[in-house]
Amino acid sequence: MDALKLDHITKTYGPRVVLRDLSLTLSPQECTVILGKSGCGKTTLLRLLAGLEQPDTGTISRPAGLKLGMMFQEARLFPWLTCRENIALGLPPGSIPQEVDHWLSLVQLTEAADQYPAQLSGGMQQRASLARTLAMHSGLILMDEPFAALDYFTRAQLQQELRTMVEQMSMGVVLVTHNVDEALTLGDRLLILREGTMVWEERLPPGKRDLLSPSLIAVKKRLLKELA
Numbered sequence: 540m541d542a543l544k545l546d547h548i549t550k551t552y553g554p555r556v557v558l559r560d561l562s563l564t565l566s567p568q569e570c571t572v573i574l575g576k577s578g579c580g581k582t583t584l585l586r587l588l589a590g591l592e593q594p595d596t597g598t599i600s601r602p603a604g605l606k607l608g609m610m611f612q613e614a615r616l617f618p619w620l621t622c623r624e625n626i627a628l629g630l631p632p633g634s635i636p637q638e639v640d641h642w643l644s645l646v647q648l649t650e651a652a653d654q655y656p657a658q659l660s661g662g663m664q665q666r667a668s669l670a671r672t673l674a675m676h677s678g679l680i681l682m683d684e685p686f687a688a689l690d691y692f693t694r695a696q697l698q699q700e701l702r703t704m705v706e707q708m709s710m711g712v713v714l715v716t717h718n719v720d721e722a723l724t725l726g727d728r729l730l731i732l733r734e735g736t737m738v739w740e741e742r743l744p745p746g747k748r749d750l751l752s753p754s755l756i757a758v759k760k761r762l763l764k765e766l767a
């Protein structure tokens with residue numbers, strides 16, 4: 540599957556230049572993590588990629604046949620539908636209802652299938668949201684700080700689960716975050732967005748991540764220095 544390409548994108552809000560002559564190629568075969576401080580334009584970039592917003596100048600090419608999914612900081616579930624029904628909404632036409640069982644078990648929500656969002660913890664709601672997004676069989680999932688509202692342990696667990704899924708399924712992710720550990724856990728390719736453009740890039744080897752390994756600690760130091 541071809542890549543999603545941004546070519547010399549500029550985006551302004553009034554006098555504020557958020558993205559400046561930005562060119563970027565995003566592969567649907569890997570997890571690209573875009574890091575940057577609050578207000579640097581991460582959400583704007585994702586909205587442009589999703590087609591929810593238009594650039595002032597430059598072009599975005601989305602390969603025909605590449606299905607984009609999107610996951611937000613909040614779970615955005617329908618409160619009047621059960622967990623199972625919320626996930627079923629993501630299934631493409633023609634799917635069998637039993638497919639939901641697969642996604643429920645993958646995010647460990649089998650027991651909670653018939654509960655309503657208000658009966659679930661924040662972490663469980665975000666898991667249901669992840670399952671709904673995965674159920675859509677998107678080729679590339681755009682994620683806007685999807686785990687930011689979760690406590691440390693729930694966040695770490697979901698990150699590991701997502702990493703496993705990225706490795707096992709032929710699915711790409713573009714994830715924006717200001718969390719360095721999240722970037723190191725999930726990313727195949729790390730980018731830093733600053734003053735409207737990408738200022739730094741590093742690739743990480745495939746496989747499960749040990750944040751305490753000397754090589755990842757070294758990358759973390761470089762990242763923190765660059766973000767400071």
Ligand SMILES: Nc1ncnc2c1ncn2[C@@H]1O[C@H](COP(=O)(O)OP(=O)(O)O)[C@@H](O)[C@H]1O
Pocket residue numbers: 552555557575576577578579580581582583584
């Ligand atoms: N719809 C909008 N109208 C005006 N300014 C906006 C709008 N959306 C974002 N901005 C501004 O653009 C900048 C980047 O915002 P955003 O993309 O949300 O940053 P991030 O997600 O990295 O925190 C901020 O200064 C923000 O105030």
Ligand SMILES: [Mg+2]
Pocket residue numbers: 581582583683
């Ligand atoms: Mg944002």
